Amino acid sequence: MLREREGLRYVKLARRVEGEKEKVMLYEEWRDTDALYAWAGPEITKPRLLPGAWELLDEITVDHYEALDIVPVPDD
Numbered sequence: 073m074l075r076e077r078e079g080l081r082y083v084k085l086a087r088r089v090e091g092e093k094e095k096v097m098l099y100e101e102w103r104d105t106d107a108l109y110a111w112a113g114p115e116i117t118k119p120r121l122l123p124g125a126w127e128l129l130d131e132i133t134v135d136h137y138e139a140l141d142i143v144p145v146p147d148d
Contacts, residue, residue: 074100080100080107
């Protein structure tokens with residue numbers, strides 16, 4: 073579902089196992105902030121999860137960063 077979104081350039085789901093605990097991270101790269109907001113809605117710190125996912129979590133955080141190593145290319 074996420075990979076089909078307009079404006080998504082990259083997505084990677086990764087995990088790290090620490091003993092009996094597992095840490096999962098989702099990395100996303102969006103074309104621009106308009107594409108990010110179109111996916112996440114106005115509250116970008118609120119995670120978008122599939123139904124039933126909350127019950128599987130002990131903790132969740134959402135962070136956003138702006139890439140400083142690229143020059144945005146305007147859409148034609």
